[in-house]
Amino acid sequence: MPHLNNSPSTIFISITGNVLKKIQAINGMNDLLPEDSALWQYLESTVATCLQSYGYREIRFPILEKTELFKRTIGEVTDIVEKEMYTFTDRGDRSVTLRPEGTASCVRACEEHGLLYNQTQRLWYAGPMFRYERPQKGRFRQFHQIGVEAFGFQGPDIDAELLLLTARLWKALDINDDVSLEINSLGTFESRERYKQALVDYLTAIKDQLDEDSQRRLQTNPLRILDSKNTETQGLLTGAPVLSDYLCDVSRAHFEGFKAILDAAGVTYRVNSKLVRGLDYYGYTVFEWVTDKLGAQGTVCAGGRYNGLVEQLGGKPTPAVGFAMGVERLILLLQTLNKIPQSIQPVPDIYILVVGEVHPYALTVAERLREHFPHLRCLTHCGGGSMKSQMKKADKSQAKIALLIGDDETETQKVTIKYLRENKDQQTLLLADAIAQLTIILEK
Numbered sequence: 144m145p146h147l148n149n150s151p152s153t154i155f156i157s158i159t160g161n162v163l164k165k166i167q168a169i170n171g172m173n174d175l176l177p178e179d180s181a182l183w184q185y186l187e188s189t190v191a192t193c194l195q196s197y198g199y200r201e202i203r204f205p206i207l208e209k210t211e212l213f214k215r216t217i218g219e220v221t222d223i224v225e226k227e228m229y230t231f232t233d234r235g236d237r238s239v240t241l242r243p244e245g246t247a248s249c250v251r252a253c254e255e256h257g258l259l260y261n262q263t264q265r266l267w268y269a270g271p272m273f274r275y276e277r278p279q280k281g282r283f284r285q286f287h288q289i290g291v292e293a294f295g296f297q298g299p300d301i302d303a304e305l306l307l308l309t310a311r312l313w314k315a316l317d318i319n320d321d322v323s324l325e326i327n328s329l330g331t332f333e334s335r336e337r338y339k340q341a342l343v344d345y346l347t348a349i350k351d352q353l354d355e356d357s358q359r360r361l362q363t364n365p366l367r368i369l370d371s372k373n374t375e376t377q378g379l380l381t382g383a384p385v386l387s388d389y390l391c392d393v394s395r396a397h398f399e400g401f402k403a404i405l406d407a408a409g410v411t412y413r414v415n416s417k418l419v420r421g422l423d424y425y426g427y428t429v430f431e432w433v434t435d436k437l438g439a440q441g442t443v444c445a446g447g448r449y450n451g452l453v454e455q456l457g458g459k460p461t462p463a464v465g466f467a468m469g470v471e472r473l474i475l476l477l478q479t480l481n482k483i484p485q486s487i488q489p490v491p492d493i494y495i496l497v498v499g500e501v502h503p504y505a506l507t508v509a510e511r512l513r514e515h516f517p518h519l520r521c522l523t524h525c526g527g528g529s530m531k532s533q534m535k536k537a538d539k540s541q542a543k544i545a546l547l548i549g550d551d552e553t554e555t556q557k558v559t560i561k562y563l564r565e566n567k568d569q570q571t572l573l574l575a576d577a578i579a580q581l582t583i584i585l586e587k
């Protein structure tokens with residue numbers, strides 16, 4: 144879990160005698176502490192390996208963009224643009240926004256650099272996103288996403304590939320039993336508009352019974368009413384028109400093709416006709432991977448097709464599909480399910496004890512070892528201290544062996560190998576012989 148910033152004492156007296164308040168992080172923005180970073184690195188590298196195996200390449204774009212980019216792509220009446228964006232005016236009097244998601248920037252960058260011209264692209268990105276939401280479990284103001292986008296592919300095969308990829312990832316992370324897939328088709332823009340009208344007609348007749356949020360959405364973004372969290376509104380939706388009845392033949396065939404690939408690959412799913420997603424730019428396929436292990440914030444990965452977006456940003460019409468996963472929620476899930484591999488905590492192979500005078504020799508030995516063993520994790524004791532206290536630290540580090548370098552060793556250009564996890568006598572050897580001995584030990 145990200146470390147929640149709640150230091151015990153917020154007031155202190157400075158050396159000049161002033162009463163000062165400690166400066167703390169902004170609410171909803173978390174520090175990632177060393178004890179948790181190994182888990183993040185494990186998750187990130189597992190995802191990267193999986194993406195590479197499908198031929199996806201990384202793209203990086205800025206954290207700050209012109210506000211217009213998000214307004215035009217995400218949609219003026221979505222939650223994100225209406226109330227969640229970190230928008231401010233910079234010193235040049237331009238309105239800029241900390242990115243609330245990656246798709247818009249990804250399309251902007253691809254267009255700007257001609258990556259979509261007569262070619263397909265399989266891309267991914269990772270990094271912080273910013274949304275001014277109420278901080279709670281699984282919901283932060285700075286959070287992290289890993290996103291994947293594929294451009295230039297019209298057919299449902301790529302939509303399915305994205306889900307096969309995620310299913311493989313859940314297996315690699317050993318959380319496949321605890322996430323499930325929900326899919327839906329939003330159809331073409333025209334079929335969605337026809338459905339929207341039917342839904343508005345149905346709901347307008349019972350407007351007074353809807354919750355306040357849904358009443359507002361009836362004017363602005365009626366499809367979002369479908370995923371209202373209000374149980375009474377959900378009850379009222381039972382008799383509402385269903386989106387799938389409004390799909391045209393082309394989107395129906397696309398959805399059938401998509402499902403056929405999932406079926407053939409053994410990826411199980413549930414068709415959820417109320418799944419609409421919060422952003423304006425989706426059409427055809429939409430999907431979410433959800434878990435019931437995290438409470439209300441149960442969506443760990445979500446996405447869909449957005450064929451109109453590239454054109455909306457001034458490019459040629461380009462089919463596109465993608466998704467983003469919430470890193471904090473996946474980390475929380477790994478922790479909740481206790482699916483953290485033992486081997487991810489970095490344990491040093493060797494702990495070097497430097498006893499007596501600090502001679503340059505000790506650090507030179509460490510460098511020689513690193514040259515010889517490229518993957519070696521070697522911790523050199525710095526700052527002096529008794530042999531006993533250094534041994535304690537070496538033991539606590541869980542290193543297999545300690546190398547003792549004292550005055551005698553320095554004088555004779557030798558090192559003493561101490562076995563910390565085996566009942567074996569220590570050995571004092573010339574460095575070359577010690578390296579030969581370490582080769583055997585480290586390979587074990």
Ligand code: ATP
Pocket residue numbers: 244274276281282283284285286287288420421440442443444445446467468469470471472
């Ligand atoms: P939600 O319905 O939870 O608000 P969303 O539809 O706004 O999600 P997307 O924009 O699709 O979310 O983002 C993709 C994923 O990013 C989400 O499924 C979730 O895992 C994660 N995510 C979104 N907002 C946050 C947040 N504020 N804090 C942490 N993770 C988030």
Ligand code: MG
Pocket residue numbers: 222421
């Ligand atoms: Mg949201």
